[in-house]
Amino acid sequence: MSKKRGLSADEKKVRMLEIFHQSKDFFQLKELEKIAPKEKGITMQSVKEVVQSLVDDHLVDSEKIGTSIYFWSFPSKAKNAKKRKFNELQNDFEECCKKLRKVEDSIATESVSRVQSEERTQLLSMLSDLEKKEEKLKKELQKYRDSDPEYIAQLKAECQGLKTAINRWTENIYILKSYIKNTFQMDNATIDQNFNIPTDLDYIEM
Incomplete structure (x- = not known):
């Protein structure tokens, strides 16, 4: 037994x-x-x-x-505690959304002529951190019956938008490289070296 x-x-x-x-x-x-x-x-x-x-x-x-x-x-005590915890999670989501919007605004204002690979690396790192936080918050929210799945959907949409913006930024780099190559007769290796463009630069999978 x-x-x-x-x-x-x-x-x-x-x-x-x-x-x-x-x-x-x-x-x-x-x-x-x-x-x-x-x-x-x-x-x-x-x-x-x-x-x-x-x-x-x-x-x-x-x-x-x-x-x-x-x-x-009393029963209302547990309900209020759950509500307070959910409100904290909502605030975390709002902070994530603010950070995502800030990054998108930064990308949108970048000039095509300013090829800064370090900035792109920072954006990718921030995106990774936000996605990890999104996953953690999603798991936490599932513990609460009165959680609103719209916040999860909103954060997914923001992350997707950020990926699109980064790919658009990458596309601008390719366009600039093509222009420099045709105008100044420079090869890709020389352009990458002069503008600090990483050789493994590529689009992000959507």
Whole structure:
């Protein structure tokens, strides 16, 4: 017969919250240490750690009254905490969008005659960082039922637009190289060397 699996940290937190939400009452730690093992299968030794974790996550309130510390949480507390977390994620998304728009504006104002490979490298690095952050935020948002998928779609569109802008910038470099080659009879290697254009310059896959 297989050994019974113990509760995970998240399962303990969910069950502990059920004690508060179902009773809508106030508890001292010693009371929870008696109730949790009997009603929710949470070992007495882990009750203090689970309760403190819920307090740290702003899902349970605590207050010292006299010499005793009381803990409580109502269903609306969890909802408000989730809403606050979602708002934080929304702010992160907005910051990403602002950065993307700033990069797009910078690319749009670049002159064709100013071939700066270092700038392009920085843009590619920024794009990579933003895509990684987008993926991380998408995973975080999936934890919340009231998350809005429009933000994810918006960030995807912004990233796609940035890729298009970078490819347009690359196309301008190719056009400039062609002009210099035909006008001054210079070969590609000489042009690349004089304008610091990387030999592996290429378009980004869309």
